[in-house]
Structure formats: structure tokens, C-alpha cells
Amino acid sequence: MLIEYMIVSALLFAIGATGAMIRRNFIVILMSLELMLNGAGMLLITMSYYLGNVSGQIMFIFVAAVAASETAIGLAIVVMMYKRKGSIDINDFSMLKK
Amino acid sequence: MTQIVFFILSLGTIIGALGTILCKNAYYSAMWMISAFVSLAGLFVMLNAPFVAMLQIIVYAGAIAILILFVMMLMDRRVLNNKQRFNPQYFWGIILGVGLFSDLAVLAFKFRINISNAGKSLTLHGSNTKMVGDVLFKHYLFPFEIIAIILLIALIGAIVLTKKDEEEAR
Amino acid sequence: MLEWLTAGVTVFITVILFAVILGLALYLSPKRDYFVKSQVYECGIFPVAEISNFNIRFFIIAIIFTLFDIEAVFLYPWAVDFKGLGMLGVIEMFLFLFLVFVGWIYAYKKGALEWQ
Numbered sequence: 001m002l003i004e005y006m007i008v009s010a011l012l013f014a015i016g017a018t019g020a021m022i023r024r025n026f027i028v029i030l031m032s033l034e035l036m037l038n039g040a041g042m043l044l045i046t047m048s049y050y051l052g053n054v055s056g057q058i059m060f061i062f063v064a065a066v067a068a069s070e071t072a073i074g075l076a077i078v079v080m081m082y083k084r085k086g087s088i089d090i091n092d093f094s095m096l097k098k
Numbered sequence: 099m100t101q102i103v104f105f106i107l108s109l110g111t112i113i114g115a116l117g118t119i120l121c122k123n124a125y126y127s128a129m130w131m132i133s134a135f136v137s138l139a140g141l142f143v144m145l146n147a148p149f150v151a152m153l154q155i156i157v158y159a160g161a162i163a164i165l166i167l168f169v170m171m172l173m174d175r176r177v178l179n180n181k182q183r184f185n186p187q188y189f190w191g192i193i194l195g196v197g198l199f200s201d202l203a204v205l206a207f208k209f210r211i212n213i214s215n216a217g218k219s220l221t222l223h224g225s226n227t228k229m230v231g232d233v234l235f236k237h238y239l240f241p242f243e244i245i246a247i248i249l250l251i252a253l254i255g256a257i258v259l260t261k262k263d264e265e266e267a268r
Numbered sequence: 269m270l271e272w273l274t275a276g277v278t279v280f281i282t283v284i285l286f287a288v289i290l291g292l293a294l295y296l297s298p299k300r301d302y303f304v305k306s307q308v309y310e311c312g313i314f315p316v317a318e319i320s321n322f323n324i325r326f327f328i329i330a331i332i333f334t335l336f337d338i339e340a341v342f343l344y345p346w347a348v349d350f351k352g353l354g355m356l357g358v359i360e361m362f363l364f365l366f367l368v369f370v371g372w373i374y375a376y377k378k379g380a381l382e383w384q
Contacts (some may be wrong), residue, residue: 001104001157002213003206008108010202012115012134019119022188024201027166027178033130034162035115038138043104045259049145052215057226060233061341064157065245068338069252071162072331074260075169081328087249093150103276140279143272153341158313161337168330172323228352235357242342242360246367249335253371257380258363260324 013024013039026081030074059071068088103142110137124178128167135159146220149227328380332372339368 012035019032041060048056082088121127135158142151157160170178185191222229234242346353346361375381 001100002209002211004104004108005141005145006206006209007203008111010199010206011112014199014202015112015115015119015197017198018191019115021191021194022180022184023119024106024185025124025178027170028127031118031127031166031207034158035118035134035266037215038135038158040294042138045142045145045147045150048213049220050213050216052218052220054220054226054229054233055237057147057220058238060150061153061230061234062241062245064153064341065338066248068157068162069248070255071165071257075327076256076331079169079324079365080216080259082173082177083324087264088173089182091156098149100296111277115363140276143275143364148272149345157338157341161334165330169327180269222349222352226356227345227348229272231349232346232352235353235360237350243363243367245342246364249338249368250371253332253335253368256374257328261378261380 002050006043009039009042009046011039012036012042015021015039024089024091026078026090026093027075029090030078032073034067035042037063039090100144104141107140107144110134111141122179122183125167125169128163131166132159132163133230135163146217147226149230153162325380325383328375332375332380335371336368339365 016032016035016037016039019035020029023029023032025077041063044056044059046056046062078088081093085092103193114130114132114137116155117130118127118134123128135154139151139154139159142148142154220226220229342364343361346357350357
């Protein structure tokens, strides 16, 4: 069963990474980042079960706390960009290029 | 029995993740994301981690997804669902994603560990939550306090970022 | 594992029930969608422009809720294992609560919780 759990977690991580690379909507990119964090967290829980050590679950709690902080800051940036430019397309946020 | 439940739950997770990144409407994306999170909580229950499963539902599906939906509710829906869904170079993104998955899959197939004590020592007095509390507050003291500082910084950062703009607008 | 069977059956029945109800409603209800129906109601006057109902205070309150939700999650294992942790756990938890409470005081001082 270990291999199936690892494959599901790898698939979740890869789907999240693909979504972060191909989408243009900033909010959907934030959701893809959440999926990536969840894929990594699922591997932590799997290893915690198969190694018989509860530390992996505690790591997942820390990951969840960091994910919430990251979403709060990311959404604050989205809101600022929406008020400044009236758009949440990632390709409009290229002020540093000029 | 276990195999069937695992298959249903992992199928729900993967379909939810695919729906998140493929749906044109951002609201539907958020709904698919919530379904992926809830299925993943079921997988965590199967891995003898009920506390983390409840945390997954409370924090991810209950707080983070609701925060994202809340921000989308406040925005103009024509801005939110813009015409073009994908980047122009989406082909290379998909190639990179498939490459990443095959890389991780090869690593998973080569991975060998001793699984003789699988599912053991995850409970203390028959309670997983008690074990988590015991290890968290005795062995992970310092990371725990660091988490408090991270939450504090996130709160201050979000308020500073949004508050400044509001004062300028007035 | 077996004690989770009831939870699984409940979730399964709920999903089936809601799928059937929503599907039937979608299939049976008449759908007449036209432009005026989806417009904003402004006392019968034609709307001049698209409204912008964006108020940033809702967002700040949502962020504060999320971060304190995380804090509450850390309280659960502490409360369950209160006796086993003893005085050290109390000191740790109050340090944690103090650090997060500093953020709440900051939000209060900056006026993020006020409505003018």
C-alpha cells in the first residue's frame, strides 16, 4: 500500500505545480500552491504511519500553519493589485520588468 | 475493503485537483479544491491520523478555502474570470509537470524502508490527539513558538499591506 | 478503522442525497435567463455602471479569523493532554497565546477592527 500512497501524493504535487505554471488567474495559482503543500503533507502523514513515528503529523500541523499565513499574505497582495490595476491576471503584474 | 475505500478517496482527490487547475470559472475551482481537501482528510483517517484529518477539514476546507472564496465574492466577476485561462507557454508547463511526476514516481518505486512497525506508536492511552500533544509540547518546543511568530508576522503584514492603501484612498 | 464506518456511511448518504436533490432541481426547474434578470436592482432605475462593492475591512476581519483559527487548532492537543504536560505546557501555551495576542493588539491599535 505504501507505493500507492506515494504515487497519489506525487500526483497531487505535480498537478499543483502544473497549475501554478499554466494558469493566469492569480487566485487559482494560490489554490495550486495549497494543493502542492497538501501533496507534500500527505507524504509526511504516510511516512508517519509506515515508520511508526508521530513526528510527521506534527510537521503537517506546522505546514498547515505556514500555509494559512502564506494564503493571508498572498491574498493581501492580490487585493492590493486588484485595487491598483483592476486586474488579477498574473501577466499584468510585470512592473519590475520595465 | 480497504483497497476500495482507498481507490474512491484517491480518485476524489485527483479529480478535485484536476478540476481546480482546469475549470474556467474560479468559483468552480474553489469548490473542486474543497472536494480534494475533504477526500484527502478521508485518506488521513485511513492512515491512523484522525487529529490531522480534522485539522485538514477545519483549517484547509474551513478557513483557507473560505478566505479565498470570500475574496472572490468581493471582486468583480468579469475581472475574476478573464478571457484567457492559460498562459501562452502552457505546453512547456504541462511538459514540466509530467516530468516532475515521472521523476517522483521513479523515486517512489525505488524507495525501500523497513515497514515492520507500521501503524504502531501513533496513540497514547488510545488517543492520537494525546500523542500529538505529548510530542508537540515536549520535543518541538522551539518550532512551536516560531509558528506563533510566523502567525504574528502574517497578521501584521496583511494589515500593513491593506491598511496603507485605504488611507491613501481617503 | 471500523469506528469510522458510521462517519463514512453518513458522508456517503449525504453526498448521494444532495446529488439527487440538486440534480432533480436542475432537471425539473424551468430556466428562463435574460439580461434584465441578472442586473442589479436599483429601485427600478436602469443602472448606470457596474457596482464595486469592495470593502477592504471585510477582508481584514477574514484574515484575522483565519489566523486565530490556526491558533485554536494548536489549543486542542494541549487541552486533551493537559494533565500529562503539567506546568511546562501551561507556560509554553501562554507564551504562544501572548505572541499571537500581540498581533491582535496591533490590529486593534491600527483601527483595523473599526467601522467608520
